[in-house]
């Protein structure tokens with residue numbers, strides 16, 4: 001590296017401050033959970049960085065052309081070369097029923113295929129999570145409202161063959177009829193597994209009937225994401241009213257069933273830093289997760305244009321660095337690691353620096 005910056009500090013900085021790219025490439029503008037980002041590959045690892053939000057103009061980081069390649073600079077000082085993942089060829093193709101593959105699933109990071117199975121959410125009109133852009137992608141025409149099992153299997157097969165993807169992430173908006181929703185999710189997972197055999201990660205809200213998790217296990221789900229987002233009750237009530245109504249007790253019951261089914265270290269929860277939370281709640285909540293065998297996937301708020309957080313900024317990198325250090329110590333103490341995770345966001349690691357903080 002051109003300076004004495006550590007890799008983990010650069011990744012954390014890039015995700016908190018964003019990076020100016022002199023010639024913007026195509027970037028995600030919506031999606032479920034964290035979105036609005038451009039993946040860059042730096043020192044061999046994929047890093048999803050904000051590039052389009054207002055705060056990015058103040059970032060000291062810039063990516064410039066450097067001969068045939070690109071270089072990352074901080075305050076005009078060279079940090080190192082970066083590359084961009086190439087656009088997958090399969091994005092140009094259409095399913096047998098005429099849907100562009102790119103509207104069914106896209107590559108996240110460098111080797112994860114990701115899709116939002118239900119692109120609408122029951123809570124969108126009245127009590128959506130303030131940071132989420134799930135229906136914005138739909139409105140922009142980048143995707144379709146519902147992905148079918150055979151469509152996902154067809155795209156997954158092409159992504160394995162042409163791009164060497166090694167795992168799959170499926171997420172979903174919340175549906176009113178949870179039995180039918182879980183059956184559909186299970187069918188999607190089964191179809192993908194039958195076609196590719198790849199490990200599949202599925203993200204969902206705790207259902208009223210926790211027995212529905214058995215459907216997912218039987219379908220072949222390998223890892224589960226059950227995301228509380230914040231352990232600060234005030235923040236959760238304000239930002240994620242639907243999750244606050246479910247309540248922490250129900251999340252704990254769901255995590256327990258999930259860990260019993262999928263195993264320690266194979267269940268995770270997003271914990272977002274930068275929502276105005278009390279730091280103590282974040283650390284205490286992360287320890288509670290670790291104690292239950294659940295991986296706390298700490299990640300910075302990613303303000304998505306078009307959401308209530310669009311004019312917010314991610315947290316201060318120093319604050320997040322101190323959080324990462326404390327949570328990495330917890331992960332070590334409870335013998336949890338991203339390295340053991342079979343599929344999903346924790347394995348991909350593009351949206352958080354926690355994996356880098358685990359390393360030292």
Ligand code: SF4
Pocket residue numbers: 033034048108109112114169344345346348349350351352
């Ligand atoms: S960490 Fe998750 S949301 Fe982020 S790019 Fe990877 S799979 Fe997608």
